[in-house]
Amino acid sequence: MISRIRRSELATPASSEKMLAKAPGIGADLVFMDLEDACAPSAKAQGRANIIKALNEYDWGDTVRAVRVNGLDTIWCHDDVVEIVSAAGHNLDVIIVPKARSARDVWWFDVLLSQLEAKIGLTHRIGLEVLIEEAEGLGNAFDIAAASPRLEAVILGAGDLSASLRARVDTNFQPVRSYPGDFWHHARSTIVAAARAAGIDAIDYPFPNYRDEEAYRRNCDAASMLGFDGKWCIHPSQVPIANAVFSPTPEEIEWANTTRDAYRAAESSGTGAIAVNGMLVDAAHMRHVETTLNRAQRRLPDGNGHQ
Structure with a gap:
């Protein structure tokens, strides 16, 4: 599709x-x-x-x-x-x-x-x-x-x-x-x-x-x-x-990027759940991160949002 x-x-x-x-x-x-x-x-x-x-x-x-x-x-x-x-x-x-x-x-x-x-x-x-x-x-x-x-x-x-x-x-x-x-x-x-x-x-x-x-x-x-x-x-x-x-806010994009980077760093050392700004983050949160970043990518003003 x-x-x-x-x-x-x-x-x-x-x-x-x-x-x-x-x-x-x-x-x-x-x-x-x-x-x-x-x-x-x-x-x-x-x-x-x-x-x-x-x-x-x-x-x-x-x-x-x-x-x-x-x-x-x-x-x-x-x-x-x-x-x-x-x-x-x-x-x-x-x-x-x-x-x-x-x-x-x-x-x-x-x-x-x-x-x-x-x-x-x-x-x-x-x-x-x-x-x-x-x-x-x-x-x-x-x-x-x-x-x-x-x-x-x-x-x-x-x-x-x-x-x-x-x-x-x-x-x-x-x-x-x-x-x-x-x-x-x-x-x-x-x-x-x-x-x-x-x-x-x-x-x-x-x-x-x-x-x-x-x-x-x-x-x-x-x-x-x-x-x-x-x-x-x-x-x-x-x-x-x-x-x-229907576009992610700058705050949502910043949260997604920060959370993704922190989780990947922890995951590389074998940790599956971490704390980010006082909140537990695990694999389920990564699905929300992926959704937010995918939406942000589709809405870039350089034409990548239209295929």
Whole structure:
């Protein structure tokens, strides 16, 4: 699997040429051009044409280029994939699959992409990300996450999932009445665990209230503490917040480096547990050290974070 940086995934309506033109310069790690919820039925065909133009003509730099196609149960899905990959597959990194209900849904996209890649002679494999946003999909999250070697990330889709669960939430996908703790804790934990078991990334749900930047930051913090790699951004103002929250802090990096060096020095003399600044450190802590330093490495500003 290709390792990509995914702190921020910016949604951009495929129906808006103006927004598509601005998207490469906003600073998001990944931009997905949206043919599903952001495009009315009458605008989907033109949306495909806009995406093809954006992929083939715009300078995306290190930004990961993605497209969210329409769902497998719609009349647009097949044409979305075939037309865009055939015309711009050389410049496309990822396809985002909405409303995945089972591993079979992922298999369908995998097979179709394999056929198209062979037909047009692509020199790279197009990756997949899948949205878990149906009750059936949440129940099958572990099978879905392991369904294809081209799958790179699992995304929690709180909007449709809350509707599928018949949850009583507001337009920001938060409970309409007092609720103890994080309303989305179970779904979040399930997505993270499924992603980690499959060795892929986990991306948190969109936060529609883009004017409340502090609330978005708190929401990012909660997801980051659980282990998510990034979060969707529905507005450019959310991008720098997500990029900051899902990056290790200088203090975390310093702790990881100090702890690693001290542990290696002790390990060379046969010691398996040591004290660092008054805290016991053993092999379990080294896994946290490795996670922190790997995240830091993927976020270096010299381009190593984008592969």
